[in-house]
Amino acid sequence: MQKRALGSTGIDVSVLGLGTVKIGRNQQVKYPAGFELPDDDSLIELFELAQSLGINFIDTAPAYGSSEQRLGELLPNRNDWVIVTKVGEIFEGGISRFDFSFEYTLKSVEQSLKKLKREMIDVVLVHSDGNDLDIINNEPVFDALEVLKNKGLIKAYGMSSKTVEGGCWVVENCDVVMATANLDYDDEGPVLELAKELNKGVIIKKGLQSGHADSASGGNGVENAFQHILKQPGVSSMIVGTINPSHLNDNVRTVNTILSS
Numbered sequence: 001m002q003k004r005a006l007g008s009t010g011i012d013v014s015v016l017g018l019g020t021v022k023i024g025r026n027q028q029v030k031y032p033a034g035f036e037l038p039d040d041d042s043l044i045e046l047f048e049l050a051q052s053l054g055i056n057f058i059d060t061a062p063a064y065g066s067s068e069q070r071l072g073e074l075l076p077n078r079n080d081w082v083i084v085t086k087v088g089e090i091f092e093g094g095i096s097r098f099d100f101s102f103e104y105t106l107k108s109v110e111q112s113l114k115k116l117k118r119e120m121i122d123v124v125l126v127h128s129d130g131n132d133l134d135i136i137n138n139e140p141v142f143d144a145l146e147v148l149k150n151k152g153l154i155k156a157y158g159m160s161s162k163t164v165e166g167g168c169w170v171v172e173n174c175d176v177v178m179a180t181a182n183l184d185y186d187d188e189g190p191v192l193e194l195a196k197e198l199n200k201g202v203i204i205k206k207g208l209q210s211g212h213a214d215s216a217s218g219g220n221g222v223e224n225a226f227q228h229i230l231k232q233p234g235v236s237s238m239i240v241g242t243i244n245p246s247h248l249n250d251n252v253r254t255v256n257t258i259l260s261s
């Protein structure tokens with residue numbers, strides 16, 4: 001699996017990364033079918049398979065239920081994995097709420113470091129509630145992330161944004177942006193163009209439309225979805241969530257074929 005620079009962070013990430021919503025949360029999610037959280041043995045096998053296929057990049061968040069906790073327990077102090085986590089969204093009792101305050105941001109990263117059992121987190125992204133510009137203009141969350149970066153507790157930061165205006169601000173002012181792109185939605189293309197121009201890291205989320213790209217779910221097909229994302233400008237990595245080893249194998253094969261053609 002090819003690795004690419006995550007902008008100018010000095011971090012190299014596999015073009016395909018592993019999303020971990022489905023290892024920690026099965027409530028209030030939008031996948032085509034319900035599922036049980038995988039047990040520890042299955043997860044260890046999944047991580048070993050991912051690593052053997054050349055994947056070194058994992059995306060998690062406090063809002064993904066037990067995801068951070070499980071990653072810490074199953075992959076403690078494993079600096080061979082690059083980890084992205086988030087701040088701002090809290091998911092408790094089946095309900096999401098948001099807190100972008102300075103104090104909460106510091107506390108959230110401290111909790112993530114403990115759960116992930118790490119001394120430092122590679123990338124922390126602000127988990128947008130959809131009002132990117134409101135967060136950017138009115139909340140001190142980025143000031144707190146800068147403090148954490150200066151203390152050496154995080155290497156890079158940015159936002160999982162939801163608008164072109166927000167995404168472009170992130171590209172101009174931070175290290176990494178996480179943007180949505182898929183066969184059904186290309187609105188954030190200008191964010192990707194700007195990131196390429198300014199050499200900033202770009203992580204694509206929801207590339208398989210949370211599984212709805214699969215033709216069995218009525219979509220235009222997983223291979224078409226990968227083709228579509230990988231021809232976008234400036235993409236460092238595409239995070240795909242899977243708890244199915246055969247999907248993981250297929251996805252790596254598809255990405256490798258596209259990249260070598």
Ligand SMILES: NC(=O)c1ccc[n+]([C@@H]2O[C@H](COP(=O)([O-])OP(=O)(O)OC[C@H]3O[C@@H](n4cnc5c(N)ncnc54)[C@H](OP(=O)(O)O)[C@@H]3O)[C@@H](O)[C@H]2O)c1
Nearest residue numbers: 019020021059160206207208209210211240241242243247
């Ligand atoms: N920051 C944010 O706001 C945000 C929002 C959403 C997601 N994310 C991140 O991005 C990751 C990916 O997003 P996502 O989980 O919403 O959606 P996604 O990666 O677009 O799709 C994941 C779904 O696709 C299925 N899938 C994977 N490979 C497949 C294949 N070869 N054939 C058929 N189905 C396949 C998976 O099912 P199986 O498990 O059965 O393979 C899963 O249900 C998340 O895990 C999370 O880390 C971030």
